[in-house]
Amino acid sequence: xxxxxxxxxxxxxxxxxxxxxxxxxxxxxxxxxxxxxxxxxxxxxxxxxxxxxxxxxxxxxxxxxxxxxxxxxxxxxxxxxxxxxxxxxxxxxxxxxxxxxxxxxxxxxxxxxxxxxxxxxxxxxxxxxxxxxxxxxxxxxxxxxxxxxxxxxxxxxxxxxxxxxxxxxxxxxxxxxxxxxxxxxxxxxxxxxxxxxxxxxxxxxxxxxxxxxxxxxxxxxxxxxxxxxxxxxxxxxxxxxxxxxxxxxxxxxxxxxxxxxxxxxxxxxxxxxxxxxxxxxxxxxxxxxxxxxxxxxxxxxxxxxxxxxxxxxxxxxxxxxxxxxxxxxxxxxxxxxxxxxxxxxxxxxxxxxxxxxxxxxxxxxxxxxxxxxxxxxx
Numbered sequence: 001x002x003x004x005x006x007x008x009x010x011x012x013x014x015x016x017x018x019x020x021x022x023x024x025x026x027x028x029x030x031x032x033x034x035x036x037x038x039x040x041x042x043x044x045x046x047x048x049x050x051x052x053x054x055x056x057x058x059x060x061x062x063x064x065x066x067x068x069x070x071x072x073x074x075x076x077x078x079x080x081x082x083x084x085x086x087x088x089x090x091x092x093x094x095x096x097x098x099x100x101x102x103x104x105x106x107x108x109x110x111x112x113x114x115x116x117x118x119x120x121x122x123x124x125x126x127x128x129x130x131x132x133x134x135x136x137x138x139x140x141x142x143x144x145x146x147x148x149x150x151x152x153x154x155x156x157x158x159x160x161x162x163x164x165x166x167x168x169x170x171x172x173x174x175x176x177x178x179x180x181x182x183x184x185x186x187x188x189x190x191x192x193x194x195x196x197x198x199x200x201x202x203x204x205x206x207x208x209x210x211x212x213x214x215x216x217x218x219x220x221x222x223x224x225x226x227x228x229x230x231x232x233x234x235x236x237x238x239x240x241x242x243x244x245x246x247x248x249x250x251x252x253x254x255x256x257x258x259x260x261x262x263x264x265x266x267x268x269x270x271x272x273x274x275x276x277x278x279x280x281x282x283x284x285x286x287x288x289x290x291x292x293x294x295x296x297x298x299x300x301x302x303x304x305x306x307x308x309x310x311x312x313x314x315x316x317x318x319x320x321x322x323x324x325x326x327x328x329x330x331x332x333x334x335x336x337x338x339x340x341x342x343x344x345x346x347x348x349x350x351x352x353x354x355x356x357x358x359x360x361x362x363x364x365x366x367x368x369x370x371x372x373x374x375x376x377x378x
Contacts, residue, residue, distance in 0.1 A: 062138030067094025
């Protein structure tokens, strides 16, 4: 992998209260060099940090899906309790967590707005659209087969929706301002986990025809094509998240970790192999498109650190999710029927369900990401 060391100044090892303090300090100390150039049509939101970019557009899977799956025919949904119990008003929005997800925290960290809404939300307003939305769909991936298995929006379909949104943005602010928004906005891409955990290891459709090396090549080629098309549309600042240590999420421990529920090393090895290839691809794309800022963001290393050393970050439980038994519940298996076994204090848990982190864990990760990578885009 390209990024192997943990920067202690960006990924603190203290209590969760210190993490919140660090996040606040990161936000208030960011440069305001771009804020002065913002067009008057893009109103500044009352967030904690200066507005560094006009908008944030998000693509990917359930880690950054704020509710698009609510509006498509798929079983992969979470628009019901106990999901969202710590979101504003305790509302289950379709975010696969107890509260905010990384795209929300990143948008606030870049001074754009407090939450990134789902593009398919029928209540979406024009101002929501021109300051950024998420096209992400839970259970999608770079591999087109992944979204077919789950009936999610493929990464290609997400890109098509983005193109559709540009027509709406142009109608609202004009073609010149739309181009300006595109060139200065942040684009977040977070995908690949479901390709590995679901498509490759949980079904025979790919593993019968691809070994690990050739399958990660398939993923890498698909991701490269996606990023190049995104650049062709006008994106210039693109943060691309690595695949996390997928073998250490609670569900993979339960399915593949044996009696002791250890991390699934095969899944982690595939994640590391893909990340290594993906990092190299992004390096090549950065050279090919010198006017761009395409940055590979290592999520694998800091999340693994949280899982291996939970107490250093103020957590107590790293091998189970908060919802239900914490071993396997996710999506439609994590419902109000699970409430009797669902934890009371999710701030002590790294994982909310058997696949997705809690808002508290996301805050630690995003604080580190902002600290380590934010200046790479300016």
